[in-house]
Amino acid sequence: MTLIAPTATPPVQDRREPVRRRARPLRILLHAFLGLVALGWVLPLALALYASLRPYEETSRLGYFSLPEHLTLDYYGQAWSQADLPRYYLNTLIIVIPGVLITLFMASFTAFAIARLRIPGRKALLITFTAGNLLPPQVLITPLYTLYTLVPLPSWLSDSQSLYDSYLGLILVHVAFQFGFCVFVMSNFMRTIPEEITEAALVDGAGVWRRYWQLTLPLCRPVLAALATLEFTFMYNDFLWALVLMSSGDKLPVTSALNNLRGQFFTDYNLLAAGSMLVALPTLIVFQMLHKQFVAGLTLGATKG
């Protein structure tokens, strides 16, 4: 790399064709533009981080856009313990982990049946499932809410004794809503797996389950990883379902519980900023670690469309 660097100095470049030289300022302009945009994009997040580290008294005196006098992690401690964040994180996990696993399991089997077995009506099924995923939740939320209050559950499953205000209810609605997208993506993927693989197994007398579980699913690992990453983020970030289908504050997932950090009459925005950072942290970590899977998940539906 360092060996190539000197070519950038003007005297050596004299013999180059003019096209190259004209391109240089353009490149700089491009970098300047993209750099500015990138900076602008990170700024709000950086600002929230900065605000969360400063006492309210200080920012209310000086405004958010000022040099710090004190930096403290107090708000994180406060959000963590006073707002009882660990409990809400746990609630989120109770909902999101089964949610992602069940969605992927059901969707992969359905996609397998649609893409690999010539079941009758497969196209109609795929269209129904995909379209269901595209509906805004509000078009069905009122009857769903009513339905949830009417379905009884034994008290060991839900202390509200109904689907309303239960973890199971939230898991179910996530599964139902995300299912269509996963079926769509996975059936597209499975269609690209060569038929010969299962054809050969068919001759060997392998049943449907074995062809799905042992032969097809292992080949779907990349798409499963991408969808798991994406679905985790989707379900983690959900705000609406919990807002409408949960009533006890102590069962809320963390994203919705963030609203509790707002006071009735007075909101300490720095505390809210610290809470926001803590809520954003898991998705940011997942995103940084599984960057490739995340992007693959978002573009999977797109490239083959």
Added chain:
Amino acid sequence: MAAKTRRYSARDVTILVIGLGVAIIVNVGLIWGPTLASIGLSGTDWNGIKPMEWVGGRNYGDLVNDYPPFWSAIRNNVLWLGFLGLVATPFGLFCAVLLDRRLRLSRVYQSALYTPVVLSLAVVGFIAQLVYSSDYGVLNAVTGLTVDWLGDRSINIWVVMVAAAWRHVGYVMIIYLAGLKAVDPALKEAAAIDGANEAQAFFRVVFPTLRPVNVIVLVITVIEALRAFDIVYAINKGRNGLELLSVLVTENIVGEASRIGFGSAIAVILLVITLGFIVTYLSQLFREER
């Protein structure tokens, strides 16, 4: 079909029926069933407690004639769609085109642009308050203004749309970037040899080949605009200038007044608008597949 099904043993059929049956029941029971129920309920005056009575189209009449938030919600949803579609989406495409060339630091720029995509819209709403707050917000501190960005109902929808666009641009950018990577480089080279400049090569050669991606981005933009909810709800529960159709539906069940029939009528209007786009999209999608 009979010849094919004979290849399945009784056990295979049982597994298929159970597997697909559960999927269909969940999907119909929790998605399509309630959607249809919305249509039915929109013709009643049910409030969740007293026996429901059929009122025909009265809810729709009330909505249009005596419910001012409805019209501001329609206006805001249209603005939202326009802003995402005409500002955020083209900007995302523009960034994707710039990032598609071999640039040093390209990965850094990309990461910065799509970091907001992983954030919950509720968190975006909270961050927006730090920026726009009238007393201590950064925007007023930097510009020296004393505007109540979120409280003034003539401007708050605009600044909230900027916050929504913050997230939308990154989303669109990733999808276009993937689409652009799949474009055959020979196409661009051929255009360059024929003397086309970069803009011409893009608009006449590359952009038309992106048609399937364009359709997806269009659908995402429309759906996002119709689904918009979390961000305004996190800011002020979608009142005082930030009304959206989705908020009005939710208000009627989580609010004090539980007007299920009336709320459903708003939901049906949302459904009709959405279905128009979904049908167009899916028919296109499945036609191309043949």
